[in-house]
Amino acid sequence: MAKAEFDVPELHEYVDVPELVEGTMAHLSPYVAKPDHNTPLGFPGELVDDWHDKVLEKLDDLRSRYRSLQVYLDACVKCGACTDKCHYYLSTKDPKNMPVGRQDLLRKVYRRYNTFAGKYFPWLVGAKDLTRETLDEWYSYYHQCSQCRRCSVFCPYGIDTAEISMAAREILDSVGYGQKYCNEIIAKVHEKGNNLGLPGPAILDTLEGLEEDVFDETGVAVKYPLDVKGAEILLVTPSADFFAEPHVDGLIGYGKVFHEAGVSWTMSTTASEAGNFGMFIGSYENMRRVALRIRQAALELGVKRIVFGECGHAWRVAYAFLNTLAGPFDFLDPRYPVPQHICEYTYDLIQQGKLRFDKSANDDMTLTFHDSCNVARATRMGDKPGGQFDIPRAVIKAVCNNYVDMDHETIGERTFCCGGGGGLLTDDLMEIRVKGALPRMTALQNVIKDEGVTHMAAICAICKSQFTKVLPYYGMEMDQIVSVHQLVSNAIILTGQNSDEEDADSDDEADGEA
Amino acid sequence: MSTVYALLFIVATAVLVIGLATKIAQYARTPAPLKIPTTPAPVTQTGVVMRMFREVVFFESLFKSTKWTWIFGWLFHMALFVVLLRHLRYFMDPVWLPIELIQPFGVYAGFAMLAGLGGLLIRRIFVDRVRYISAPSDYLWLLLLIIIGISGLMMKFVAHTDIVMVKQFFTGLMGFSIGTLPIDFTLLVHLALVALLMILFPFSKLLHAPGIFFSPTRNQVDNPREKRHLADWAKAMEE
Numbered sequence: 216m217a218k219a220e221f222d223v224p225e226l227h228e229y230v231d232v233p234e235l236v237e238g239t240m241a242h243l244s245p246y247v248a249k250p251d252h253n254t255p256l257g258f259p260g261e262l263v264d265d266w267h268d269k270v271l272e273k274l275d276d277l278r279s280r281y282r283s284l285q286v287y288l289d290a291c292v293k294c295g296a297c298t299d300k301c302h303y304y305l306s307t308k309d310p311k312n313m314p315v316g317r318q319d320l321l322r323k324v325y326r327r328y329n330t331f332a333g334k335y336f337p338w339l340v341g342a343k344d345l346t347r348e349t350l351d352e353w354y355s356y357y358h359q360c361s362q363c364r365r366c367s368v369f370c371p372y373g374i375d376t377a378e379i380s381m382a383a384r385e386i387l388d389s390v391g392y393g394q395k396y397c398n399e400i401i402a403k404v405h406e407k408g409n410n411l412g413l414p415g416p417a418i419l420d421t422l423e424g425l426e427e428d429v430f431d432e433t434g435v436a437v438k439y440p441l442d443v444k445g446a447e448i449l450l451v452t453p454s455a456d457f458f459a460e461p462h463v464d465g466l467i468g469y470g471k472v473f474h475e476a477g478v479s480w481t482m483s484t485t486a487s488e489a490g491n492f493g494m495f496i497g498s499y500e501n502m503r504r505v506a507l508r509i510r511q512a513a514l515e516l517g518v519k520r521i522v523f524g525e526c527g528h529a530w531r532v533a534y535a536f537l538n539t540l541a542g543p544f545d546f547l548d549p550r551y552p553v554p555q556h557i558c559e560y561t562y563d564l565i566q567q568g569k570l571r572f573d574k575s576a577n578d579d580m581t582l583t584f585h586d587s588c589n590v591a592r593a594t595r596m597g598d599k600p601g602g603q604f605d606i607p608r609a610v611i612k613a614v615c616n617n618y619v620d621m622d623h624e625t626i627g628e629r630t631f632c633c634g635g636g637g638g639l640l641t642d643d644l645m646e647i648r649v650k651g652a653l654p655r656m657t658a659l660q661n662v663i664k665d666e667g668v669t670h671m672a673a674i675c676a677i678c679k680s681q682f683t684k685v686l687p688y689y690g691m692e693m694d695q696i697v698s699v700h701q702l703v704s705n706a707i708i709l710t711g712q713n714s715d716e717e718d719a720d721s722d723d724e725a726d727g728e729a
Numbered sequence: 730m731s732t733v734y735a736l737l738f739i740v741a742t743a744v745l746v747i748g749l750a751t752k753i754a755q756y757a758r759t760p761a762p763l764k765i766p767t768t769p770a771p772v773t774q775t776g777v778v779m780r781m782f783r784e785v786v787f788f789e790s791l792f793k794s795t796k797w798t799w800i801f802g803w804l805f806h807m808a809l810f811v812v813l814l815r816h817l818r819y820f821m822d823p824v825w826l827p828i829e830l831i832q833p834f835g836v837y838a839g840f841a842m843l844a845g846l847g848g849l850l851i852r853r854i855f856v857d858r859v860r861y862i863s864a865p866s867d868y869l870w871l872l873l874l875i876i877i878g879i880s881g882l883m884m885k886f887v888a889h890t891d892i893v894m895v896k897q898f899f900t901g902l903m904g905f906s907i908g909t910l911p912i913d914f915t916l917l918v919h920l921a922l923v924a925l926l927m928i929l930f931p932f933s934k935l936l937h938a939p940g941i942f943f944s945p946t947r948n949q950v951d952n953p954r955e956k957r958h959l960a961d962w963a964k965a966m967e968e
Contacts (some may be wrong), residue, residue: 220967230859230944235857235861277867278759280760280762280960280962281759281760281761281762282756282759282761282943282945283761283765283944283945283946284761285755285756285759286756286940286943286944286945287944289752289934289936289937289939290934290936290937290940290944291936291937292867292937293853293859293862293863293864293867293934294791294798294802294859294860295795295852295853295856295859295862296790296791296794296795296798297794298858298859298862299795299858300794310861310862312860313861313862315799315862316861316862319862330932331932332866332932332933338865339864339865339866339966340864340865340866340867341865341866355763364767364946367767367946368767368790368793369756369790369791370790370794371784371788371791371802371937371941372793372940372941372944372947373767373784373788373790373941373944373945374764374938374944374946375767375946375948376764382872388911414787419817420949432885484948499762499763499963500966501965503899530827532883533766534953535763535765536763536764538953538956539762539763539764539953539957539959539963542957543957552779552954552955553954554954590912591768592767592768593765593767593768594768595768595769595770595772595951597744598772599772600768600770600771600951601769602770603769604769605766628767628768628769667816
């Protein structure tokens, strides 16, 4: 059990809906961005003096640009359908972590300054003045939302709290009151090409290391190419895949799949990051700038297809927004969707019978699958609705003998967030991250007890990092979270591996790319 | 008194129509720059129409959420719909046959509507989470609708009003000629509150009615890879 400066919730068989307790999370706010983090993103360095007017101006601006925001501020009838749906409310009891409670922090101000009732009868409709305290409250609670959209599934009008929290964060950024974690990372992407600020040579070094490891293990010269012009496929993957466990095992898996498919592929230094934190802060401009790197890399490298690695919010930006932000992609091969998910790619090969597996290689594990929120509720895979649930499971079942789902109320479109999404994956928010994981941890513990599950697979870099940190708080092991393509990697039979190690070609290829 | 009510209903109708038209125009004018349907979502326009139909007629998402709120909320809305249809007979002569046929159901619907509203009010008072998010206006809306319902039923079962006269008043008003209303307390309360509801509609949470049709998480086709979606203000960035 990891040490904590807060109470880690106990796991029971069910997560009961708690009675609310006001203010339990009012103390928690992430570190505020410094001028160095803000200015590269086009935001004021620190809180501006005329923040009051600027906030209201920005709210007007966003309402005129985002139909979602305008409609969602108006349409809520306070029916309460969402009140027990947020993992952060269920675990903290703080009513401002109920989706409607969170939305109301902004809605109260909207009503006060922009509606007839709120201007003249504020007490009647719960309208509130915009004060410095309001700003702090927004800063605190809009950074306790992982933008997972679970509430939007259940709202009779489809009100999506993520839209509200993105708008609120953009308003805060516009007056110089942004979050350090997100803004620092976006600045790194603009400058270096990835969230971690890894320079090109470091990535190259890592990839060469991977090639050696795979060669040592299998005797097959699987390539992990970087910046190779004229390759067929550009792989864009979260930068965590370059070094962190279990992410990197997934990257090894992608490479093996491409190798067996016999396709040429490459990664890119300038687009060495699938993630796009511009979405978390609601900034279309920053999100677009980050997305354009990928278009640029695809053009420079002359690839025909773009494939994304395992990352949840990245897949949302890729699947749902990339065409909008950085399209049209008419220079790519029109026979394939732009972009494709690595699970779609692997699944197609499996369907065509082009991959061979030794499923017993994963027999030491019994798997379950965590549907990542952005993949589940904001994207699709394949051409049928729900493919985002079926395809990753089909891939897992093709490479593993032992698989069981968690409680159906906690997977698919109803999946619970890992607790660390939406720009919350930072140590200064550890308390809400650990607590927010409660519903998922409960469902996981139940299948561990009842079904003998040993590992949980995921296709999101944030989920993987979050679980690695949080599992120990709940008495589980950090390595119980695995990548889907790590399982593929374990089971895939590479042409010429093992006994065929003396294969004449392999030595040449191993020395090739560098 | 009749003149006051005549003017009241002219004003109420004008406010309702102009107010709603203004809000609908605002929603329609405001771009949705990104594809944000809550998935799994339909991949065709027909599918979206079906999804919206299920949402508006069956309250599909609410059904997924909480069965009690769904039962009360759905009961109230559907009953209100039947009650409104029943009231159409006061505005047309001769009365359209389907409206004639639903008359008996309209009365049952009046009770169903009150049952639904009562359930919603009890829930709002006794469920701590719903109580927390409720402003005074949230209770007042329920009370307003409940009093409208009770006063309406009272005219059917307790103190009849001269309904022929009421009909003459409203059909006349539709041609902008002011007739006379029976001076019955129940009727005057009923009508005054209905007019109040009409006036407040475009400034209140009742905007959920037009709002749902403009909700991007529900009305967008899930086809971002196939078809490029671009708002005008976003397009301007590319130039």
